[in-house]
Amino acid sequence: xxxxxxxxxxxxxxxxxxxxxxxxxxxxxxxxxxxxxxxxxxxxxxxxxxxxxxxxxxxxxxxxxxxxxxxxxxxxxxxxxxxxxxxxxxxxxxxxxxxxxxxxxxxxxxxxxxxxxxxxxxxxxxxxxxxxxxxxxxxxxxxxxxxxxxxxxxxxxxxxxxx
Ligand code: NI
Numbered sequence: 001x002x003x004x005x006x007x008x009x010x011x012x013x014x015x016x017x018x019x020x021x022x023x024x025x026x027x028x029x030x031x032x033x034x035x036x037x038x039x040x041x042x043x044x045x046x047x048x049x050x051x052x053x054x055x056x057x058x059x060x061x062x063x064x065x066x067x068x069x070x071x072x073x074x075x076x077x078x079x080x081x082x083x084x085x086x087x088x089x090x091x092x093x094x095x096x097x098x099x100x101x102x103x104x105x106x107x108x109x110x111x112x113x114x115x116x117x118x119x120x121x122x123x124x125x126x127x128x129x130x131x132x133x134x135x136x137x138x139x140x141x142x143x144x145x146x147x148x149x150x151x152x153x154x155x156x157x158x159x160x161x162x163x
Contacts, residue, residue: 002037006038007053014138015138059133063128073109076105077108078104082102089141095151107119
């Protein structure tokens with residue numbers, strides 16, 4: 001178990017498409033454990049392998065703190081509705097931006113035993129699934145931001161003023 005360095009926007013590893021996982025290995029199990037540690041250490045809701053410098057189609061997501069998902073070769077097979085809201089990324093620290101995503105997605109993937117699973121998510125989970133899957137194709141949410149990226153401190157001040 002180890003915390004890996006999170007790569008930041010501007011590093012080319014975040015802009016490349018990732019390769020499918022064709023067989024599970026001890027090395028990949030260690031990578032997955034490290035991704036989980038790195039996600040929780042950073043208080044994130046999702047992390048994709050390229051964010052720790054590995055071009056493999058693996059993501060870990062936990063939107064509630066007790067619902068960890070490990071998805072290998074994930075693929076969106078259904079989506080519905082729309083949600084518009086602020087989104088952030090561990091690779092773009094301190095910033096947020098408004099992105100429109102589906103409000104519901106259904107994803108097929110393999111789990112870490114390479115068994116086929118299906119995951120359905122709405123709201124934050126749907127957003128996280130879309131965001132993390134984009135990483136696997138070399139895309140960051142900043143490409144989809146409506147308006148401009150805002151500083152998280154600015155956003156906090158805004159919210160305080162609204163209260
Ligand atoms: Ni991200």
